Amino acid sequence: MTVDPSGVNFRNCLPRSINFYHHWFAKAGRAPDSWREAGRTISQRPARVPALIVAKVRLPPPSEPFLFVPLQVPGDSQLRLFGGAFKTVPAFIHDLAEAASALPAGWHLRVKAHPSSPESFRPLFERLEGLPLFLDNTADTVESVAASRGVITVNSAVAILMAFMSTSSRARTS
Helix, strand or coil: CCCCCCHHHHHHCCCHHHHHHHHHHHCCCCCCHHHHHHHHHHCCCCCCCCCCCCCCCCCCCCCCCCCECCCCCCCCHHHHHHCCCCHHHHHHHHHHHHHHHCCCCCCCEEEEECCCCCCCCCHHHCCCCCCCCCCCCCCCHHHHHHHHHECCCCCCHHHHHHHCCCCCCCCCCC
């Protein structure tokens, strides 16, 4: 458990200047990029509601170029307080649908509900059928990040996973 007198998430009291962390690493005798090694130990947690992960839609193969989009838990403070134009998961999905229509030919967005989500967004995605936008709650998050050409998120820890994986054996040249 962590207690932060200033708040959680964006309102935490962690230093905002990168210089603090460079100094800390130097003082600790560690290389500035040594934290990336922790990425090899990250694994996804199972969905809380297994019934929500059943896929009805035929997905493009993960070998096709795609951007991975992990969703937040509906009502999460990351969205409500810091989501900007994306205060709700459905609002974010709506804008993803607009963005998907502008993707280059052959590309798609692959969206995954948060494993703690109490609701399914399947009906919303069924209304968006025909767009290169797919709900994929069966894929492993770590594997999806690795196979993707990038991650789109609203303040999700999966973006940190992307940073870990960017130094993996799979070079990000696309």
